[in-house]
Amino acid sequence: MTARTPKSKPAPLCFIISLLASTLGGQQPAASSDALLQHAITLHQAGELDDAIRAYREYLAVEPDSVQARSNLGTVLARAGRYDEAIAEYALGLRKSPDNPALLLNLGLAYYKTGRHAEAAARFERAVSLSPQFKEQVTLLLAVCYNNLGRYKDAVALLAPLEKDKAGDAGFDYLFGTALIGDGQEAAGTAVISRILSRGDSAEAYLLRGTLELSAHDRDSARADLEKAIALNPRLAGAHARLGELLLSQGDSERARAVFAHELALDPDEFTSNLNMGVLAKQDQGYAEARRYFERALRTRPNDPGVRYQLANVDLSTGNLELARRALEVLIAESPDFAEAHATLATVYYRLNRSADGDRERAVSQKLMDRRDALPAGTKPR
């Protein structure tokens, strides 16, 4: 389940700016270039973003190794909403100063702003490990990243110690509730939902409860709560994605398609919607379209085995047997219990006339599926 923060967001963390040329560390720029930098900073402070960008670039043309100027340029680019360019500048800065926590933090923020939560989380984690004082600033952002990446256990570990102080804060409660529910801690999640609802109607609480009900296959209740959440806040992140999942489970793929598309209009990187739109496109054998959605989903969760499996299936279906084979071999090396991947790899091997390999993968897949079948049955009607 994804969870971008609604209403009450984590306290915004500002990009860290090195505003004074005097903080330029050991570097001693020439007087003329120093003036250029001062000019850039002045423009930056005045909010003249385009001029500031130009001025920083002029300075960097003279002093290309200035980490601080590079960082400031990234910051002003980010402020102008030009995140990709900002990311490029921060990355150049980090080449010169790989353990610069401020740069790492800024880069993390830029990634966060572009929805690249895996990259953001990695930079936040590194920044905090280098400068523990950043921890308080990044905790909530990191938790958002973890929730979006499906790393619910990590999010719970991060947020649980804060519950005593922050319980009652709408943003925190939603974030924590999402993590708990994602982690399968239903009772604790329900307690957080009750806490939110005790303060009155809340779209976030209905979304969380709907999510819980969906995972318990109580589809009627889930539908009612999810529709209530959307009615209260039509732009609530993740609500349409959950409703789409519900509709899919009820066999209504037409409406699910529309609902996922709605979610993606709000957030083009929303994982579940991209994944399911990809699956639906693949079902229609629109393989190019499916590939686009899956690749988008992989941007959000770069190593997600489910998405990589789907992409391998697209390769198999489009006759790219070698590509499918390579992807599946890596996948089963990483996830040896992925029964479906073994089954598909068996088919790929057979198509490649590698019968012995096919037989081996088939046996593995069968063993895994038998083991799964031996688990106690669920309690839901078919």
Added chain:
Amino acid sequence: MRRWWAVAALCVAGAALWVAAAGAQPEPRRPHFTDIAPKSDFAYRTDNNFTGRKYFPQTMCGGVAAFDFDNDGRMDLFFTNGAKLPEMEKTDARFYNCLLRNRGDGTFEDVTARAGLLGKKLGFSFGVAAGDYDNDGYQDLFICNAGPNTLYHNNGDGTFTDVTERSGIGTKPKDIVSVAAAWFDYDNDGKLDLIVSNYTVWTPQIDKICAVNGQEYYCHPKVYPSVAHRLYHNLGNGRFEDVTDSSGIGKELGKGMGIAIADFNGDGYMDVFVANDTVRNFLFINQKNGTFKESGYEWGVAYDENGNAHSSMGADAKDYDNDGFPDLFYNNLKGQIWGLFRNMGGKYMSYVSGLSHVSRLSEHSSGWSNGFVDYNNDGWKDLYSSNGDIDNMGEISRQPDTMFENVNGKEFRDVSAQLGPDFNHAGFQRGSAFVDLNNDGFPDLVVTSLAEKPRILMNSADNGNHWLLVNTIGRRSNRDGIGAVLKLTTASGRTLYNHVTTSGGFMSSSDKRVHFGLGTEKAIDSLEIRWPSGIVQILKKVKADQILTVTEPGR
């Protein structure tokens, strides 16, 4: 062709007319179906004895066979029925099986008792397969039961004799539930063998109870064990040998449902597809030495495109795109995607549910018996499915059947709504058979539905298309000619393919005569029959719109 038409229209009447002509797609005239069952006096209703408690076998009840038991040229009907639960006995007449003799005037006579087919001792019955196992010219019946299975020999005088015991075909492990069966000659020795699809081990005593919020539902199949299907080799003289293990069929454990028989790789030997419920599907490729190799993975039909096993139900194998290789169609439950697979030159199957639109068309239906049938005689086999939810808990548990019309062998469109109110009856449909009951060359449908009288749906046969029905009589091959592959070439050069089989769908057995729709063509240039014996017979200049009986030549 259409482009040429459009250009001509432009020349005559200008751009406006061109637009109209190019945009206009005249809908073909479609036959519809009318239920004639109410005209006949018979008591049979599909009775699964649902009284509140949900026993495992109740979801599967009402097998149907279409066959001409008295060889009067008119196809008759046989239905299987349930039993009192938990006693598992046909305690009274409402559970008896039923044989209806086709009077030829649109009505049927219940001759079950006279024929000796009431099946009082059979317990809960499921599927039925018709085939002339002893080559005496009369089709016999095999019935799948929760208890021992039953083989009825057709005595040729309107009566049947239970020969299970002496035939040796009744052997199966204790408490195995058999749901479907198919006759075919896997070793081409001229005698029909039998494959039986088994579901699980079950008795009322070990029936599981599943409930949510105090409401009972039919348990997920996972709570019951998978079992091997069984193969019986016909030894002649009315005897069979259980070759399940020696043939390799017994190596795989599944939850068997429908069976489709066809020569998928074109090697002259019949192969077997078994649809499994929540377990991967099996494709047993005939190794031509009395053994089979399960090749579902190689052929790409074990799972769907996502590597998932679904609740596969009915199955059929016919050539829907007329390329000479039998394709595969299985259905499953609502929210899953029915599987349509195109045979790629006898080497593997390509999943085409999406390209053909079957995925979108099927997602709202829970299908049971199914099949390829050219209901409108346009030469393209359409997809039929009898539908109804597994349980009675949802809002749309009762469902109408569906007919997806084949558009030039590439894609399908749902024309169900246009096939008349009787076709669109919503129910818990289960078994179904394709049969030409009035010999007018248009396939009729017979469909069972839980707790209801079956529907006998007559095709209105009013679109003017032409046809050919071929009744094969084997001499060196099995007498039914099951397994014979037919290639028909029309005068215009169009080639159509089909093969002789009575199996298909779920729990059901269809008219053995091979049906060809010819569209507007009246002339057949040639009809080639490749018999299971290997003999190839070619008939030239065959007249359309007839039932043609073809006897296999001697070598």
